[in-house]
Amino acid sequence: MTGLSAAFLPAALLATEYEYHPPEFLLSDPAVSVSDMAVSIDWLVALDRPRQEIWVAPASLAVPSAWTPIDLSTLAEDFAQVAVIGETIYLSGSALGSLHRMQLAGGTWSVEPGWSAPAEPAGWDASSRIADLAVGSSGELLALAPDSALILAWDPASVMAWGEAFAAPELAGTSMLESGPGAYFVAGNDAPYVLRLAAGVPAQRIGESLAGFYSINGVRAIAHHRETNQLLVADGIHQSLLLYSASGTFLRTMADSAIVPHPQHAAYGRDGAVYVYDSGRQALIRWQARATDTTPPANIGDAFIAHRTGDVGSEPSGLGHNNESPDIIVRQHPMGLRTADPDDPGGSDPVLAGRENFVYVVLRNRLAENISGGFIGTWWTIGGFPYDFPEEWSNQGLEAAGSYDTPGWSGAFIDTGELGPMEARIHGPIKWTPSLEQAGDCRREHHLLAMYMNRYDTDETPIGDVIPQVPLDNNIATRSVMIARPDCVSERDRYEYNERDEHAAT
Known part of the structure; x- marks a missing residue:
């Protein structure tokens, strides 16, 4: 392709495209308040912080009855963040040492007995809070520590302690984290932009007043899709789901206030499926995706x-x-x-x-x-x-x-x-x-x-x-x-x- 990079192209011209089916309402229960959620290839996990419960279901579930509630109150922790890697669920409160791990055994999810959380990094300030968990591109667990202006990383397979993955003053005041190829995406609640942070380059503000393009009004959630390198932004003030390229170009509006009056959490799942929790509807919504045919024609000219x-x-x-x-x-x-x-x-x-x-x-x-x-x-x-x-x-x-x-x-x-x-x-x-x-x-x-x-x-x-x-x-x-x-x-x-x-x- 000649011309601009794929980051500058309209959605219809991107090399990898998805068509989305009508939304499905997977969990619609006024008694459940989703405070955080995470999706892996196989599992969907929703955390109800007020009740200290998690709801777990196969990511391919077809009916709401497939959800399994798990009580966390006996652990005496105020869990606020959740991440899932493979068949392992990680739960964390605001303190780095509050990390717990749950695994699936015999069809039942349970806290792994005797498991010790990874050690804190050298010089760690114990008063520094953890605002979000995420999964890195290599399968490592990431923790956002805005008070220390750090992103921490821990490899469950080989490392016994947290390490510093990225440090930047712009991390102060942020509350949500996503990882992409060679970059991190962070934002504060109701911020008018998403920050793209990468080593050796200035921080970039995505969605902030681009001339002739769509701007963000108030971020409530972000989700990054690695296959297309696109960023989904849940805009709570504008009541919409906005799709951007990883370099910041607005691509399209995926859903408006008719579907998501109050979007709060977002995640990508298998095959490009999008999951969003909307507090106004008190429902978890899924859009199934289907990749479009991008086979080039035989004769293409110039x-x-x-x-x-x-x-x-x-x-x-x-x-x-x-x-x-x-x-x-x-x-x-x-x-x-x-x-x-x-x-x-x-x-x-x-x-x-x-x-x-x-x-x-x-x-x-x-x-x-x-x-x-x-x-x-x-x-x-x-x-x-x-x-x-x-x-x-x-x-x-x-x-x-x-x-x-x-x-x-x-x-x-x-x-x-x-x-x-x-x-x-x-x-x-x-x-x-x-x-x-x-x-x-x-x-x-x-x-x-x-x-x-x-x-x-x-x-x-x-x-x-x-x-x-x-x-x-x-x-x-x-x-x-x-x-x-x-x-x-x-x-x-x-x-x-x-x-x-x-x-x-x-």
Whole structure:
């Protein structure tokens, strides 16, 4: 694939995708209050802290009657966190030394007699509390210690004491922990973002006011899916389940307040199944998942958008020719696409603020093979450099009638359909209504970005898939446009291509 990394793609274009069945209500009992929950490949465990009980069921259970309640009150601990690794359940209170272990033997779960909790790390402050348990990517048990700004790790197979897995001042005040490949995800209760922490890089705030993308309002739970490297966020204030890539791009809303009015806990299970406890419904809800077919087609071609005049797609976009794409066209009136020539579509009009304008993009296939359908998306930014994507780009005011609708990206994408060998075709229109503020006092330079996305598109260029800035690669092009208030352009400029378009449309 050329273009942006999978982290930047809409959900429909990710290499690993899931379709979800309608939600199932597994445990709906007003007498049960789930304080924490954990899921392994085989088991689902819910902790009722007020009653000091855990409810255990096979992760594949089909009926609520499969739940088995287990009384913990005889252990004289205030258990607040639970984790499950294989057929072992770990329970912890707020103190590190309160860890207990339960195992399945003869079909019965019971506390392992004589088991000693792992030793505390050297110099451990006994007053430091444990806020959450999680399972690491290598099967180790993780403990979040926000008072000490630490994440601790313990390998049940070979280590007798806790060790420091990660230390960062940003851990202070957090209350939930998830582990991903090379990174940890943490958040505080009702925080407006999730922190991604990794060694050697600054902490990243996921879901915090991304321009043109969906923001988090109040985190209640997080869950990481390792196969897709995606992060599920239960937003209690917005009453929804939000799905993000691990790098922070919003992908879609999985459920809204109609299903989860008060989501409190979330976890991934076998084959991508999602489990959520909602305190408003007093129910544990499961969405079964089915992986979609991602087999690439036999002939995939290589599509590109010219980033300069004479570009034939064999070079990465933007090499000394930023903002000069002849394949991005803006008109004040619709073009006649049936008669327009992709190799000579004509120039662009000044963009009028406060009015509907029309954006067109020429997509070209440089190889003698068909290209299966993909998507063209457009964004804008105010003139300047550099342009960090997606933070400094927006799709506000852009609307593609009949475009592919991916929540969070909708209104800026057009389905291209199949492109024949060596074919060039004009796609559009994408309607664009800039605000009057974008024009300033009279006019202001902006940049338009057009990007073609198809996960099977041939990677013929030397730039890889991890792209910190745009424009790059042969799937991406930008051009400068001038946004003006209608009273700041001449009559001729205002309708420069109107006569040609009216003639072509007939």
